[in-house]
Amino acid sequence: MTQPTKQAATEPAVVLRGVQYSFRKFKALVDINFDVPAQSLHGFVGPNGAGKTTVLKLICTLLKPQTGKVQVFGKDVATDYLEVRRRLGFMPDHFSMYRQMTVYEYLDFFAAAYGLSLATRTKVLDEVLELTDMGGRRGDLINGLSRGMQQRVGLARVLVNDPDILLLDEPASGLDPRARIELMDVLRALRGMGKTIIISSHILSELAELCDSVTIIDRGTIKYCGAMQSLLDHQTDFPTFRLTPAGPLNGLAEKLGASPGIVSVENVEGSLDLSISFDPEILDTNGVLKAAMDLGITVTGFSRAQRHLNQAFMDLTEKGVR
Ligand SMILES: Nc1ncnc2c1ncn2[C@@H]1O[C@H](COP(=O)(O)OP(=O)(O)OP(=O)(O)O)[C@@H](O)[C@H]1O
Ligand SMILES: [Mg+2]
Known part of the structure; x- marks a missing residue:
């Protein structure tokens, strides 16, 4: 897997400014402003209906901003969406899989859709299967895999185009504690490779250990954005x-x-x-x-x-x- 283009340390991977989004008359995002530092593991936390998925869909160009600005590595998602898509991998919270395919066939299908040659696909698939520890299952039908393994295949899928930024919408939901811990290890390894990762989750205690920075969203409004440690250190009136x-x-x-x-x-x-x-x-x-x-x-x-x-x-x- 190639090393990502080095960003200047000060350039954030994602910038949202004055973002509002409504579904008909319902204002799902009221006024969203936050930055995600490049090459960080960033937690995106909020209660049900807070607007997490809507924000992630705006960043990954599945929704078009109605008001405000969304940038990924300095590129505007509204105008430079092809370039943004090339550098980005999105794993939705619920994703359907071609269950009658083997793990390898499934990943190869997506790699081919990204236009990778056969030789490149062979190399890339070996790498992503090793990274997600699914090499031994490459010939298995997706239908017969456990939820944790399907989640790994889903992660492997978003890695086939070697994205610089990964958006993972509740990737740990429904996983048992071991599968969660193993997933977190894979995410740490990916950060070590210089990738920026935004992970939305309800599993707050795990995010505290995993993430460098965090954004808290509630009712379409950002309540906190900054270092995880500052949030934890924040004291009430008395130490x-x-x-x-x-x-x-x-x-x-x-x-x-x-x-x-x-x-x-x-x-x-x-x-x-x-x-x-x-x-x-x-x-x-x-x-x-x-x-x-x-x-x-x-x-x-x-x-x-x-x-x-x-x-x-x-x-x-x-x-x-x-
Ligand atoms: N397609 C849609 N049409 C109408 N309303 C929607 C649509 N998508 C989302 N909403 C509403 O917008 C708000 C934000 O939804 P969103 O899915 O972004 O929240 P979330 O933080 O991801 O919640 P969850 O934790 O349940 O996944 C919710 O009130 C939701 O009902
Ligand atoms: Mg959601």
Whole structure:
């Protein structure tokens, strides 16, 4: 697989500015503005009906922008759509497959549709089958493959034209935990090859580990776009530390909560999340540990608690499906 054309580090892979989109009178996208950094793994997160698929379809030229600008590697999707399509691979959330074909026949069919010669197809198909770990299944009928394997074939299909940017609409839905983890490994490998990947998903905790940056969309409006780490680090009013005691939590939350400077205590999976109002006269982190030890608690873990992505997501999005 060839290395993608190197982009200047500052040039984003995707830019959306002032994008609105309506299905008849229904405004699916209200005012969309965000950038996706080149060569990044970018999460695209939002509740049902938020507008994720609509945005992805605009980027991949399946829908035409009604208002605003969508650019892929500096090319306008409305005017330069052929060039955009050449550099892009889109895996929709529901895709039908030619189930009576073998894996190889199916991939070869799409590679031929992209105009690849027989010799090039042989080479490219070997590469994508190896990358998606489907080499051993090349002669199998698609009909007999598990969902996880069909998903891999779907991914292999979008790789046959060696795209610089991949748009994957909920690729992990319906996969078991092992298949998900393996898919994430393939995506990391693809990022390592310099590809830009936008992955939409409801599986927030997995995105936190996988993605460099994230966009959160709700009701056709962008709620957050930036580094994944900044979203996780974002604190509410007080810094929070996670304390793990050796034994059971019985009554410890109430006792610690009564210590000066500890604003709130929350039980989280066998640990206590302590929000702390630091006043140097009263409390520093040693003071928190001392308060715990004075209560007879044996501390086995103490670290800065990251706000969980799920919490950030709940804070940024509204109740109810659209
Ligand atoms: N072809 C269409 N005709 C009418 N309304 C549509 C059409 N496609 C999408 N919508 C509406 O636009 C809104 C955004 O839909 P979209 O599919 O982009 O959301 P989504 O974030 O991908 O949701 P999900 O998580 O369920 O896949 C929804 O309210 C949806 O009902
Ligand atoms: Mg969708």
